[in-house]
Amino acid sequence: MKYKSQKVAYWFFAFSMLLLVLQITYGFIMGFARIGFDGLHEFIPFNTARAVHTNLLVVWLLSGFMGAAYYIIPEEAQRELVSVKLAYVQLISLAVVGVTAVIGYHFNWWEGRKFLEIPRQLDYLVVVNVLLFLGLILITLFKGKRKTTTALVLSMGLLFAALLYIPGMLPFDSQVTDSFFRWWVVHLWVEGVWELIMGGILSFLLIKLTGVDREVIEKWLYVIVGLTFLSGVLGTGHHYYYIGVNKIWLIVGGIFSALEPLAFLAMALFAVNMYRKGEKKHPNKIALFWTLGSAIVSFVGAGLLGFAHTLPQTNLYTHGTLVTAMHGHLAFWGAYAMIVLAIISYALPNMTGRKLYDSPVGRAAFWTANIGMIGMTVAFGVAGVAQVYLERKFKMDFMEVQAEISIHFVVLILCATLFATGIILYIWDFYKHGLPSDEALDIDSDL
Ligand code: HEM
Ligand code: HEM
């Protein structure tokens, strides 16, 4: 850490970890409800738990991205953040929106639009929050000594993510139009602009951790950005197959979304190659694990498991089943959760001055969480495929099918327990680092 203002990142990361714990709690509530233990039903029915689970996911990831930007941008731009005070104001307003939304969901104050459940009135607060965040980041970058490709890609990702939130705020009477634009947010986030955010963070981490020249790493970043836009934009069509829009989307969506795994493949190859090439290896092994892990697991979760149901011929059967949940878990985990955990693992020792670079707890956290998540993915997958056959092929009643597959949720809960253990270990390690301090020295801020 070279600039004192980078320390604000710590509090965004801490907030992130708090919400992650809550998200997992709601995951368990749903898992248990699925096997008949639904004691909380009166206050937290499945649909409420689901909305809270997925929204907490989005907010903790966004808080992680914001922390990452507050850490990375000053270092890349080589100057202090323009205002630390406003960054704290922004964190507090983020927490206010998040907490209000989550509490509101328990009182049925939410909209039935998957992932965009936040009531539109609250959306205006989101806008103010995001504008403040972007202002701080972009002005810092603009006034800085240098504008690196890494910083630009990260900032563009964040800026476009904010702009793409707008189509989701527009009111439409038609269900079809509403759905059409909902995907501009949901799809173009995770399979478009968030990939730029991931690419930017990945590139920053690889520069620091492998010691490979910035020029080489940033050339790869261009390739990734290119592949992302080439495939991801028209790839939106894989959500338009049978929703009531023009049939042309069957072909366009099929072809372009089938190309989407290439961007994730490039990211995995990029990370592994830079690691191999790197001579000056950084001692922070835990950060390296999460960085390489993110690049590889995202290829499996987003690339391969996304491909598995992206062609219209398969999606006709799998749409909206637990096959989607299978893919959703490993994709979000690999691409976005793991990259946030990677930047936290890298930044923490630099902010706190405690060099817990390679603790047994840190390694155990990595492996336990990942093996647990892979187990969960398999459990969702088996349940999903069984659901597809029973419900869609053999036309069994929806609820009968759910009873039939509930046994797989026992497996899910076992694997989720392993996963949660890993997360608890990670947070224990986080806590062990202590609070950020101005004296913390960074051995690698000159790269
Ligand atoms: C990190 C990147 C990705 C993440 C986080 C992600 C996550 C998700 C999530 C959460 C859903 C459910 C959305 C909803 O129903 O509202 C979904 C749906 C879907 N994803 Fe992805 N995804 C990613 C990348 C991909 C890629 C690269 C492909 C294709 C190769 C893909 C193919 C699909 C398809 C076809 C659906 C629709 C499933 C259905 O019809 O129910 N995804 N994804
Ligand atoms: C203890 C851990 C977890 C458990 C038990 C759990 C369980 C569940 C369950 C039961 C659902 C609803 C599936 C359905 O519709 O029936 C769900 C949805 C979802 N969860 Fe989790 N989850 C956990 C952790 C996570 C994590 C760490 C992530 C992200 C990294 C995540 C991402 C999602 C997403 C994206 C959905 C929506 C999927 C879709 O649109 O189909 N979950 N989860």
Ligand SMILES: [Fe+2]
């Ligand atoms: Fe998509």
